[in-house]
Amino acid sequence: MSELISAVEAADVRFPxxxxxxxxxxxNPEPDYSAAYVTIRTSSGDAGHGLAFTVGRGxxxxxxxxxxxxxxxxxLPVEEVLADLGGFSRRLTGDSQLRWLGPEKGAIHMAAAALVALVWDLYERRTGKPVWRLLAELxxxxxxxxxxxxxxxxxxxxDGALGILRRAExxxxxxxxxxxxxxYPAYTTTPGWLGYxxxxxxRLSKEAVAEGFGQIKLKVGADREADERRMRLALHLHRVRRVHRHPAAFPDPERSHPRRSPRAVDRRAQRRDHPDRPGAVPHHRRQGTGVGAAGFTDLRSPFHRRDAVLRAGEMASHRKHRCGSTARTKPHAPSLSCAHPNDQPHPRSKGRRS
Structure with a gap:
């Protein structure tokens, strides 16, 4: 008798x-980090776990x-699901009624992502390999x-993707x-939350460096003077290598002009904008700024994901990377990365996100 998915359990987990x-x-000035935590169980007793992250209400x-x-x-038969994970994903986003709510955006998008993630989690548990290794062996x-x-x-x-992968194989x-x-280089966000x-x-920056982190990411965008002061405070501890800012935090076109970014604090810093909503893509074109790979993960609409690929020339996968499961972090020269609120780590990075 074939092994089947026998239960799907979802729990509302919140932290103050x-x-x-x-x-x-x-x-997100006062978030309560939360998760819709989901578990699937199989008829043989195996389980896979995934989550959709939220910040409280909702x-x-x-x-x-x-x-x-x-x-x-x-x-569903477990072996059939694991043998066609792309088909499983399309099954979740292709329901003729639920797709009316938006299979590529919003709550349904996030719910589908949680279920896809937990199936990969089940896959890695059964094979004893982290997801990055499973992907690397495909x-x-x-x-x-x-x-x-x-x-x-x-x-x-x-065909174009196949060509890229075959050349790299x-x-x-x-x-x-x-x-x-x-x-692989890691960063930590722990010291840089905007409300600290x-x-x-x-204090937390010093602790992070002592723990071996070579990059620190600061959240910026609420107040320019405060951003510049916080960057200066950190500059005596670290060499600034990148600056990320949240475009939505500077709605005034004059304030959001590239020449007026927090990079002025230190010429070594590099600003890296990315759109966090579909309407931001044209704004970035007007400003002449690049769209980084990190920002690709936050675009809910397929059209704007495509647009981001055209601008950046690269894509980032969505929050499910276990590079650190078997590979250790390599210390690098300390640097400070000041990132906008919705920025995500590069898919090949390993680091804490608190």
Whole structure:
């Protein structure tokens, strides 16, 4: 008898992080870090876990969205799901009624992502390998089968992606060996939450460096003078290498002009904008700023994801990377990365996100 998915359980989990302003940024000044935590169980007793992250109110809506998708998952043969993970994803986003709520944006988008993530979690538990290793061992054909090219083909076709992967395939073993040996640069956001006072910023920055972190990311965007002061406080501890800012925090066109960014604090800093909403893409074109790979993950609309690919020339996968499961972090020269509120770590980075 084949093994089936026998249960889908969703829980509303919340933490009162707003008490100490942990996780605070320009757009989310008082977040209560929360998760719609979901578990699938199989008829043989195995389990996979995933979550959709929220910042408090509305977490119950996310739980309801996951439960609405559960009937599409219940009773599926486990081996068939693991053999066609791209098809499983399309099953979740292709329901003819739920897709009316938006399979590529909003609560349904996040719920589908949680279910896809937990199936990958089940896969890695059964194989004993982290997700990055599972992906690294797939053939180019298997990798492109995971992607829905309907929303990307104007920028990247299936054949084009296959060509890129096939050209890179000969160096796969060498890159894997280097990753396992040396790790990959990491950053921490822990010291840089916007609601922290100056003393806490300095104290946590020193602790992060002592723990081996070579990059620190600061949240900016609520107040320009405060941003510049916080950057100066950190400059005596670290060499600033990158500056990220949240475009929505500077709605005034004059204030959001590239020449008026927080980079003025130190010429070594590099500003890296990215759109966090569909309407921001034209703004970035007008300003002449690049769209970084980190920003790609925050675009809910397929059209604007495609647009971001055209601007950046690269894509980032969505929050499910376990590079650190077997590879250690490689210390690098200390640097400070000041990032806007919704910025995400590069997919090949390993670091804390508190």
């Amino acid at each position: 992080t707003s008490r100490d302003l942990d996780g605070s940024d320009a757009m 977490n119950d809506i996310e739980v309801a969205a996951i439960r609405a998708l559960a009937p599409l998952v219940m009773g 053939s180019p054909e298997q990798l492109v089968d995971l992607i829905d090219f309907r929303y990307l083909q104007d920028a990247l076709t299936r 000969p160096g796969r073993a060498r890159r894997t060996t280097a990753l396992l040996k040396d790790g 006072n100056d003393e806490k910023l300095i």
